[in-house]
Amino acid sequence: MKLFFQYCSYGFGNCYILGSEEQSKAAIIVDPGSMEKNTLDTIENNNFDLKAVLITHDHLSHVRGLRTLKRIYNAEVYAVNQTIMDIKTNMVKDGDFFNIEEFLIEVISIPGHSSDSVVYRIGNLLLTGDVLTAGLVGSTASAYGTTTQMNKLRSRLLSPPGDFFVLPGHGPPSTLEAERRFNADIFRYEENRTKRPVFKVDV
Numbered sequence: 763m764k765l766f767f768q769y770c771s772y773g774f775g776n777c778y779i780l781g782s783e784e785q786s787k788a789a790i791i792v793d794p795g796s797m798e799k800n801t802l803d804t805i806e807n808n809n810f811d812l813k814a815v816l817i818t819h820d821h822l823s824h825v826r827g828l829r830t831l832k833r834i835y836n837a838e839v840y841a842v843n844q845t846i847m848d849i850k851t852n853m854v855k856d857g858d859f860f861n862i863e864e865f866l867i868e869v870i871s872i873p874g875h876s877s878d879s880v881v882y883r884i885g886n887l888l889l890t891g892d893v894l895t896a897g898l899v900g901s902t903a904s905a906y907g908t909t910t911q912m913n914k915l916r917s918r919l920l921s922p923p924g925d926f927f928v929l930p931g932h933g934p935p936s937t938l939e940a941e942r943r944f945n946a947d948i949f950r951y952e953e954n955r956t957k958r959p960v961f962k963v964d965v
Contacts (some may be wrong), residue, residue, distance in 0.1 A: 763780055763781070763782065763783060763865075763884075763885065764780070764781045764782075764783060764808070765778065765779075765780055765781075765887070765929075766778065766779040766780075766781070766804050767929075767935075768798070768800060768801045768804065770794075770795035770796040770798070770823070770826075770827070771796055771798065772795055772796040772822075772823060772826050772827075773795050773796075773821075773822065773823020773824070773826070774823070774932060775793065775795035775796075775823040775824055775931055775932055776793070776795075776929070776930065776931055776932060776933075777791065777792065777793050777794050777795055777796075777801060777827075778791070778792040778793070778889060778929055779791050779792075779801070779804055779805065779810070780792070780865065780884060780887075781808055781810045782810075782863060782864055782865070784863075784864060786811065786863050786864070787808070787809050787810050787811050788810070788811050788813045788862065788863035788864065788865070789805065789808075789810035789811060789812050789813065790812075790813060790814045790815070790816060790862055790865060790884075791805075791812060791814075791815050791816070791831070791837070792815075792816045792817075792818070792882065792889050792929075793816070793817060793818055793824040793825070793889075793891065793931055794815060794824075794825070794826075794827035794828055794831050795822075795823045795824050795825070795826055795827055796826055796827040797827035797828075797830035797831050797834075798827075801827075802834070805835075812835040812837045813837055813838065813862050813863060814837055814838050814839075814840060814862045815828065815831065815837050815838070815839045815840065816840050816841075816867070816882050816889065817839065817840065817841035817842075817843075817846055817851070818879060818880055818881070818882065818889060818890070818891025818892070818893075818931060819842075819875065819876040819878050819879040819880070819891050819892065820841065820843055820846050820876070820878055821876060821892070823931075823932075824891065824892075824931055825846050825847055826847075828846060828847045828849060829847050829849070832849060838852055839851040839852065840852045840853075840854050840860075840867075841853065841854065841878070842854060842855065842871070842878035842879075842880055843878050854869045854880065855869065855871065856869060856870065856871030856880070857869065857870075857871075865884055866884070866885075867882055867883070867884050868882070868883040868884075869881075869882060870882075870883060870918050870919065871914070871918075872893045872911060872914040872915060872918060872919070873907075873910055873911065873914070874893070874900060874902045874907045874908060874910045874911020874912075874914070875891075875892045875893055875899075875900030875901060875902060875907075875911060876892075876900075879891055879892065879893050879900065879911075881893055881894075881918075881919065883926070886924075886925075886926050886927060887926065887927050887929055888919070888926045888927065888928050888929065888938065889929050890928055890929065890930050890931070891930070891931040892930070892931045892932065893911065893915070894915065894919065894928060894930060894941060894945075895928075895930035895931070895932055895933045895936070896928070896930065896933050896934050896935070896936040896940075896941075897936075897941075897944065897945055897946050897947070898933075898945070898946070898947050899911060899912070899915065899945070899947040899948065899951075908951070912948070912951050915948070919938065920938070920941070920942055920948070924938075925937055925938050925939045926938045928940075928941060
């Protein structure tokens, strides 16, 4: 498998292309925030057959290039939502496994940053969108959203054994072990959680 990083000028986001080294030359693109020449060149210069688009969540900085991409390639779109940019998707949910040619993809739902946020695991790669980045976790709109996101992160990504490469929607790549050990947002949340007072009522 070949992995290509593409920087999207709109929203300063990351887009990823995963391409097969087999004869099929099948490829997947993740979060096309913009469809730029370097992205097109990567697909065409490697003779990739673009089969699928994976959307981690529907914020514009991750999907703005989707309409342009669909005008060029007949690739299936996979997302939690039924439509993205008025384009019908193949809906996915937590715990799904599916194949795109030789790529086996696991769907891990971690809502909080958005209700539709998912992580895609492909081999030892975690395509985390805005859920988890180097040293940070996704911003949320409420304390409930933060708690939901952190609980899911702990149970679905941070607790199970094994190490993986973290490929976020913004910022540099990381590893899951580095985030377990050094992610400031995770430590800050855990510290605040242990300091919360416990109220007792005598009856």
